[in-house]
Amino acid sequence: MRSKDARFDGWFFTAVRTTRIYCRPSCPGMPPKAENMAFFPSAAAAQQAGYRACKRCRPDASPGSPQWNERADLAARAMRLIADGVVDRAGVPGLAARLGYSVRQVERQLLAEFGAGPLALARAQRAQTARLLIETTALPMSEVAAAAGFGSIRTFNDTVREVFALPPTELRLRAGRQVSSPGVISLRLPFREPLCPDNLFGHLAATAVPGVEEWRDGAYRRTLRLPHGTGIVTLRPTADHIACQLALTDLRDLARAISRCRRLLDLDADPVAVDDLLAADPVLAPYVRKDPGRRVPRTVDGAEMAIRAVLGQQVSTAAARTHAARLVLDHGDPVHDPAGGLTHLFPTPTTLADLDPERLALPHARRDTLLALVHALTSGAIDLGVGADRDLARARLAALPGFGPWTVETIAMRALGDPDAFLPGDLGVRAAARALGLPFSPAGLTAHAAAWRPWRAYAVQYLWATGDHPVNHLPA
Structure with missing residues (x-):
């Protein structure tokens, strides 16, 4: 954290007890005193402990921990499924069934590994999806709430206030004018540097199936089959992020498409x-x-x-x-x-x-x-x-x-x-x-x-x- 090493963003999260704010390790703000710091293995754990996301470094938008893809154990498999929306679609029992374990075993393992259970982890993902829709679209807040997976507008409002310390309307005002075209969500996909795009996009373009994938105007594009509908994604490499445009038939699929x-x-x-x-x-x-x-x-x-x-x-x-x-x-x-x-x-x-x-x-x-x-x-x-x-x-x-x-x-x-x-x-x-x-x-x-x-x-x-x-x- 003292070296502000961005490589560790997403591996863990730091929090300040005096301000009740949590950050990514590379946050550019002044480092707090060591005795005032707390550490969490996930953004969900920090939120569950009552900390709100830093407005400067936006820890909720950091890359995911590489361990979730590297590891093949129960906790890592569960995290991949939660990111793909299984809890939102089938609840914790559906997650447990996919993993072949009891609900109690899954909850116990996730709490031990990530400091939060499956519901809290899914809630953190819904909050991040809501933020994306609030900041990049002009959708009414009721539609944002439904698309992000919240059961009610009240729950949506309460969660956004709790996680970001701002009401949804203020969050939108601070973000400025929405840049997405009608029907298209534009966002930046962060990654840990360095990233060599040559073989990554070269491979996808060279093996692209006509009609399903294409390379057009410096970007890789493809169709997506998603739980609630279909989508088309455009992915363009830049120096410090992947520019992503998503055209979805149902915005409830946004988090799944990003994942x-x-x-x-x-x-x-x-x-x-x-x-x-x-x-x-x-x-x-x-x-x-x-x-x-x-x-x-x-x-x-x-x-x-x-x-x-x-x-x-x-x-x-x-x-x-x-x-x-x-x-x-x-x-x-x-x-x-x-x-x-x-x-x-x-x-x-x-x-x-x-x-x-x-x-x-x-x-x-x-x-x-x-x-x-x-x-x-x-x-x-x-x-x-x-x-x-x-x-x-x-x-x-x-x-x-x-x-x-x-x-x-x-x-x-x-x-x-x-x-x-x-x-x-x-x-x-x-x-x-x-x-x-x-x-x-x-x-x-x-x-x-x-x-x-x-x-x-x-x-x-x-x-x-x-x-x-x-x-x-x-x-x-």
Whole structure:
């Protein structure tokens, strides 16, 4: 806190007992006396203890803790599900059911880890959503309250006053004129620096499925399937944030859309920790120094990524896009995009359950693989959602016909968000290893990569970056 190190924003929160204000560690204000300080593991815990958010550093808007994505235990899985709105949609019993634990176990674990239970954590998220809508739109406060998930305008008013020490109308006046276009929410997605946009946006653009994704005017755009409707997001990299525009059919999906965009771009990562470990390998060190802060391009929907991974087995990036585009045209739900060329949502496993395999321009074995995956996803035998058990998902994927290590680990890296997923059999990874003088057999490279744990998914990004492939460059 004394060094105002922004890397730790979101890891923990500091509070001042005399002013009853809580801040992020990098708050530019004068540091308080040590004896007046209190520390909390989450913004919800600080709010629950009666502290209000600092108006200067806005701690409620800091990046999320990287542990929520790095870890795979109950608490981290619960945090990912809360961010995706499960408590708002299904309550604490619904959260517990998704995790496979009792309500009491979930509440006890979250209170121990984050200093607040699931209801308080969800309330903190609703308060942040409300603030975004208050400051970036001209919506009536009653509509803001409903969109943010509050059950009544009174609860909305009380929460905003309690968390931000201002009534909603004053919060809007202080923010000045709203800049969002009608029907569009414009906001800034923060991240821990550094961030290298080249491979992140380059990968998304190079593998974009026509109709579902596109690169347009220096921004990545895609359609979103959300709990209450649909959306279109535009994401543009800048020096210190990601500019985000969201067009949603139902504003109740705002928090979920933001959470999925952050997950897609891996914005809650701790790049300093990742790069410090990888740079200890003298082979990777020059590439880490050249382009620090590489992120792992992930997904907004685990089932979609798994289906695309199967379509991409043993074919080029261009061929995988072609197969996916055919699937989208035949089975995707249409959307209207007045600002670009997006036409469809990616089809759900339920929609694909009745597809005619003869219409798939795939080898028979891969058709069987795709149909087995669709059946497993539709039946619930495999969960690839944000709160999924990674080890269980891996095991059940590996049991499906046609699922080798490359497919399983690709899904683990991009759908399940495992930072230690590794692809030693990937052609690009093996070519990079050979060129760098590393062992290039899967077994040899896996043994060498033990020193890169728990960040092997990030090592893959640096290995891929040694080649001249479109995934490594921002489109012109």
